Amino acid sequence: MRIVVLAGGVGGSRFLLGVRAWARAEEAAGRGRHELTAVINTGDDMWLTGLRITPDLDSVLYTLAGVNDTERGWGRAGETERVSAELDAWGVGWPWFTLGDLDLGAHIARSSWLRAGIPLHEVVARMSQRWELGVRLLPATNDEVETRVVTDSGELHFQEWWTRHRAALPARSFRHPGLESARPAPGVLDAIAAADVVLLAPSNPVVSIGPIVAIPGTREALATTTAPVIGVSPIIGGAVVRGMADACLTAIGVETDAAAVALHYGARHPAHGSAPGLLDGWLVDEVDAAGVAPLVATGIRTRAVPLWMRDLDTSAALAAEAIALV
Amino acid sequence: MRIVVLAGGVGGSRFLLGVRAWARAEEAAGRGRHELTAVINTGDDMWLTGLRITPDLDSVLYTLAGVNDTERGWGRAGETERVSAELDAWGVGWPWFTLGDLDLGAHIARSSWLRAGIPLHEVVARMSQRWELGVRLLPATNDEVETRVVTDSGELHFQEWWTRHRAALPARSFRHPGLESARPAPGVLDAIAAADVVLLAPSNPVVSIGPIVAIPGTREALATTTAPVIGVSPIIGGAVVRGMADACLTAIGVETDAAAVALHYGARHPAHGSAPGLLDGWLVDEVDAAGVAPLVATGIRTRAVPLWMRDLDTSAALAAEAIALV
Numbered sequence: 058m059r060i061v062v063l064a065g066g067v068g069g070s071r072f073l074l075g076v077r078a079w080a081r082a083e084e085a086a087g088r089g090r091h092e093l094t095a096v097i098n099t100g101d102d103m104w105l106t107g108l109r110i111t112p113d114l115d116s117v118l119y120t121l122a123g124v125n126d127t128e129r130g131w132g133r134a135g136e137t138e139r140v141s142a143e144l145d146a147w148g149v150g151w152p153w154f155t156l157g158d159l160d161l162g163a164h165i166a167r168s169s170w171l172r173a174g175i176p177l178h179e180v181v182a183r184m185s186q187r188w189e190l191g192v193r194l195l196p197a198t199n200d201e202v203e204t205r206v207v208t209d210s211g212e213l214h215f216q217e218w219w220t221r222h223r224a225a226l227p228a229r230s231f232r233h234p235g236l237e238s239a240r241p242a243p244g245v246l247d248a249i250a251a252a253d254v255v256l257l258a259p260s261n262p263v264v265s266i267g268p269i270v271a272i273p274g275t276r277e278a279l280a281t282t283t284a285p286v287i288g289v290s291p292i293i294g295g296a297v298v299r300g301m302a303d304a305c306l307t308a309i310g311v312e313t314d315a316a317a318v319a320l321h322y323g324a325r326h327p328a329h330g331s332a333p334g335l336l337d338g339w340l341v342d343e344v345d346a347a348g349v350a351p352l353v354a355t356g357i358r359t360r361a362v363p364l365w366m367r368d369l370d371t372s373a374a375l376a377a378e379a380i381a382l383v
Numbered sequence: 384m385r386i387v388v389l390a391g392g393v394g395g396s397r398f399l400l401g402v403r404a405w406a407r408a409e410e411a412a413g414r415g416r417h418e419l420t421a422v423i424n425t426g427d428d429m430w431l432t433g434l435r436i437t438p439d440l441d442s443v444l445y446t447l448a449g450v451n452d453t454e455r456g457w458g459r460a461g462e463t464e465r466v467s468a469e470l471d472a473w474g475v476g477w478p479w480f481t482l483g484d485l486d487l488g489a490h491i492a493r494s495s496w497l498r499a500g501i502p503l504h505e506v507v508a509r510m511s512q513r514w515e516l517g518v519r520l521l522p523a524t525n526d527e528v529e530t531r532v533v534t535d536s537g538e539l540h541f542q543e544w545w546t547r548h549r550a551a552l553p554a555r556s557f558r559h560p561g562l563e564s565a566r567p568a569p570g571v572l573d574a575i576a577a578a579d580v581v582l583l584a585p586s587n588p589v590v591s592i593g594p595i596v597a598i599p600g601t602r603e604a605l606a607t608t609t610a611p612v613i614g615v616s617p618i619i620g621g622a623v624v625r626g627m628a629d630a631c632l633t634a635i636g637v638e639t640d641a642a643a644v645a646l647h648y649g650a651r652h653p654a655h656g657s658a659p660g661l662l663d664g665w666l667v668d669e670v671d672a673a674g675v676a677p678l679v680a681t682g683i684r685t686r687a688v689p690l691w692m693r694d695l696d697t698s699a700a701l702a703a704e705a706i707a708l709v
Contacts, residue, residue: 107433107495143488146513149495162469165487169433169475187472198708231512 058091060380061248061284062192064258065098065265066113067130068291068299070120072258075372077121079380082373094248096275098260099177100197100204100233100268101215107151108164109171112216113265114181114251115163116198122188129298133159153221178242195248197269200239204264205232206308217262224301228308233268241275245310249278254383256376257288257335258328259298259364262318263305270335280325286383288322289375290315292308293364294344315345316352324356331355338382340364340375358382384417386706387574387610388518390584391424391439391591392439393456394617394625398584401698403447403517404487405706408699419518420574422601424586425503426523426530426559426594427541432476434490435497439591440507440522441489446513456625459485474691479547521574523595526565531558532634541590550627554634559594564640567601575604580709583661583700585624585690588644589631596661606651610664611709614648615701616641619690620669641671642678650682657681664700664708666690684708 060080062073073095080091091331098113112131119125119133132178136157144150156164163184170180177199185194204215207229218226249255260266270276279286292315297303303313311321319341323334336357342364349359360382366372386406399421406417424439425695438457445451445459452460462483470476482490489510496506503525511520530541533555541557544550575581586592596602605612615661618641623629629639637647645667649660662683667675668690675685692698 106491107498108491137463137484139463139490140466140491141482141487144492147488147492147510149492158465161467161487162473165432165434166470166473167465172433184473277515285460 058089058253058380059248059251060091060093060256061252061268062093062095062256062258063260063266064080064095064113064117065192065260066116067112069095069097069258069260069265070117070125071366071372072256072260072289072376073117073192074120074376075366075376076256078369078373079376081191093241094195094244094252095192096195096197096245096248096269098197098265098269100202100236102201103203103214103216103220103364105154105156106144107168108156108161109168110164110209111167111177111196112158114194115160117194118181118184118188120188121192124188132157136160146288151217151221154216166174176243178244193244195244196242197245197275198239198272198274199242200235202233202235202239202268202272204268205234207232209258213312219301224304228304230261230308231267231305233271236268236271240274241272241278246274247280247284249275249284252282252284254380255279255282255284255286255360256379257286257322259289259366261292261300261302261305262311262321263302263309271292280333286325286335287340287379287382288336289379290318290339290341290345290364292345293342298365312346315339315341316349318358319349319357320355326356328354328356340379340382384415384579384706385574385577386417386419386580386582387578388421388582388584389586389595390421390439390443391586392427395421395423395439395584395586396443397698398586398615398702399443399518399693400446400695401692401702402582404695404699405702407704409515412437418420420521420570420578420695422521422523422571422574422595424523424595425561426528426590427545428527429529431480431482432470433494434482434487435494436482436490437493437503437522440520441486441606442482443520444507444510444514446518447516447518447520449617450514452550458483462486465516477543477547480542502569503516503572514650517627519570519574521570523569523571523601524565524598525568526561528559528561528565528594528598528662531560533558545627551628554630556634557589557593557631559597562594562597563599565598567598567604572600572604575601575608575610578608578610580706581605581610581612582705583612583648585615585617586655587626587628587659588617588637588647589628589635592648605661606659612651612661613664613666613705613708614645616644616665616667616671616690617704618644618671620670627690640674641665641667642675643674645678645683645685646650646681652682654680654682664705666705666708
């Protein structure tokens with residue numbers, strides 16, 4: 058089975074671990090081989106002190122490689138911050154955005170390759186070779202897309218809003234300079250077209266999944282693929298599972314609610330003449346079973362299952378449920 | 384007194400410590416104030432994995448700041464190499480050229496400033512503000528000059544020859560792409576013109592002092608300044624004090640000998656019609672007193688003193704002798 062997962066960083070990583078565990082278990086049981094491709098958000102990427110930082114790609118890479126810091130929830134395990142302390146002393150960079158020493162190795166390598174003219178998808182392929190990931194990683198695009206947050210007190214870079222202000226400044230909207238002229242990275246359209254199923258990880262619908270599916274070409278590929286598109290709700294019982302997606306949803310006028318997010322994504326084949334959206338199916342937590350019942354009428358099949366990815370087993374079970382919805 | 388010192392990295396740093404200690408002692412004794420300017424070699428500078436590395440400027444900065452590693456002889460004290468180990472794992476950079484973590488902070492800051500269009504002399508001024516150096520540091524030039532080593536088996540970057548091969552491949556000559564079109568950094572010509580004395584540190588005559596004095600404009604300024612130019616021999620008793628200057632001297636056909644190096648620099652006011660050179664005076668070790676006796680006839684005053692810079696006191700005494708030769 059060819060499985061394509063659209064994913065952001067932390068939540069996407071955990072979901073990918075589950076999909077990979079499910080696929081490995083299937084293979085071990087002799088129930089066929091599975092080819093996993095992850096299309097990763099690049100909307101948070103940025104140049105900082107001359108280095109290209111790709112937070113979501115790094116989260117996914119480190120997590121699949123098993124070198125991520127599971128306690129802190131981001132970055133490399135056993136990380137130190139000696140270089141960052143020096144950057145503070147020199148007065149460069151963002152003191153509130155710490156770059157770990159191990160992490161900096163990746164940033165320096167990536168930046169030097171990009172400056173040498175190697176496109177991002179090849180950089181990602183090169184970095185993926187260091188470990189046995191079991192998932193092919195593709196950036197959503199090789200082109201530089203930025204996320205800016207419009208607030209009442211002015212416009213901020215997404216990271217400033219997210220990391221420095223912990224999303225506490227009310228956001229009015231998000232801007233993505235570069236998005237309209239961005240093209241899907243080589244491999245993305247082919248992967249979606251050839252997929253047996255496309256899964257939307259329970260990542261931030263606004264700043265993680267949003268920028269992936271808004272890239273011209275990608276949305277069309279998702280509309281025309283013969284594969285069903287199944288989303289996993291990032292909202293359980295009206296609250297975000299992790300991160301601050303609620304602040305992002307509020308900014309775009311979407312309620313922090315499993316059904317509301319599904320309606321925001323929309324049905325690929327809407328039951329009544331509304332504009333086609335993304336989803337064939339939508340996986341929600343059992344506490345949201347009643348709330349999503351009306352979705353069926355819009356053309357989105359739903360299924361309520363235990364949605365908390367507490368560990369690898371629950372993540373794999375969730376992946377199995379997503380596949381089962383096909 | 385306005386004192387200008389032309390210097391390379393490690394030997395230059397130690398000499399500058401001595402000059403500063405001498406100047407501070409003079410001031411403490413009420414014998415006037417001294418203004419110290421160091422013009423530092425940039426011929427070894429390079430871009431490596433997207434970072435601008437300036438080995439001699441760093442050695443001088445760290446040494447004057449008192450944060451240098453005195454045991455190892457280069458880099459920062461308390462240094463670690465976590466990022467470098469990652470760069471090795473990613474397969475970027477030169478595995479034999481280790482970049483320390485603390486050091487990388489400086490490289491990243493410097494590179495981001497240079498990319499923002501800030502010229503090197505301003506970058507150096509900015510970095511100098513972090514500590515109380517007591518010496519104004521100027522790069523020899525803001526322009527990028529490279530040092531390449533011609534050997535029988537091909538041409539190498541200077542660092543590859545020096546650090547990787549420990550100068551063991553016989554060098555045939557040195558090339559300095561960029562040198563002919565380089566201009567002295569702002570401040571260099573004024574400092575030389577206004578100096579009361581110009582000192583040549585006991586640095587490598589070929590790859591440290593050589594690229595400084597070969598910059599068009601700098602050589603003319605050294606020829607026309609009213610200040611005497613006094614050199615300190617990097618050779619004692621036919622051997623280099625530190626480093627591998629002998630391999631460099633051999634490549635350009637100069638004997639590893641205190642008198643031979645003085646003749647290589649040449650007399651500013653030659654006694655007989657030979658082309659004017661750099662030196663008014665030349666400080667050698669006592670073991671070389673007899674060997675340099677013939678120099679007087681060429682127009683170079685000499686003085687034999689204890690030349691080993693064992694510690695701050697001997698370095699300061701050496702500086703005092705150099706000033707006394709004026």
